[in-house]
Amino acid sequence: MFKHVLKRSRAGAWMLASMMGAAALPLHVQAVEAESVVVRMTDFVNDNGRVQCGLFDREDGWRDESRALKMTTARIEGKRATCRFEQVDPGQYAVAVFHAQANESQVNYGLFGKPQQGVGFSNNPSVTWGPPSFDEAAFRIESATVNLDVQMKY
Template sequence: MLKGLRVNILLLAVLGNLAWSFSARANFNGKLSVEIDGLKNKEGQVCASVFASSEGFPSDRDRVLQKQCIKITATPLTITFENLKAGSYAVAVFHDQNNDRILNSNAFGIPKEGFGFSRNPEIRTGAPKFSEAAFLVAGPNTNIQIQLKYF
């Protein structure tokens, strides 16, 4: 009986430590570094938006979790986002050549400026779904690479 009690106590201690370590990891604030490559020139700036759900992805400014626009100083260019909780995110990026903070398009809705998405999904007739661009932030540092596309 004493041996069985020791095994149960040991098992509870191990399970308690596992549960604590998982919850401690889930409560971190992670950093996301987005490397943007494929810029066709250094004019203007690059704007990146982080979305935490499919609502509004990829262009609803009111649904963006975090966003930044930075002047192009080098290629590839890296934009860093701080304080992201563990979870699923998607990033939309565009090369804002005229500094108006809008992805300009022609009369047919085809972008005139470069753009890209996390996980670099294939672009067919429109923007990808959140699920096609989503990636997981599950540690203190997450690095992704986005290749810009131009039409």
């Protein structure tokens, strides 16, 4: 297609080749920015203790506080609390929270593995027949702050 243009002049050929090379380069490189995840929790049975919030980025170790990508805590006021995770890269994540009424650092389990504290998860999946899978609680972060509403279950 460009044979006749290239034969006309060397200057034209050089210019055409330069333009074609420049067209192959991206005009604008956009940096991937880290975002925030804001978790608003409701339905606490009381304001005792604090809420422990974990952000997870994989199925392996999901819900194990020691395997969380990020952990934070928040005070409970008026049976509500808010946890915030800053500098979260785009990707797939899930959130697990529990009501640490006695300021414990991990969930305690009773008969048949039922949590002894209130728990909650992103997407508010059912916990009637056991804990949710990572996929049931998973959400994506693309390029904006993610706001999640989590209802505590006891």
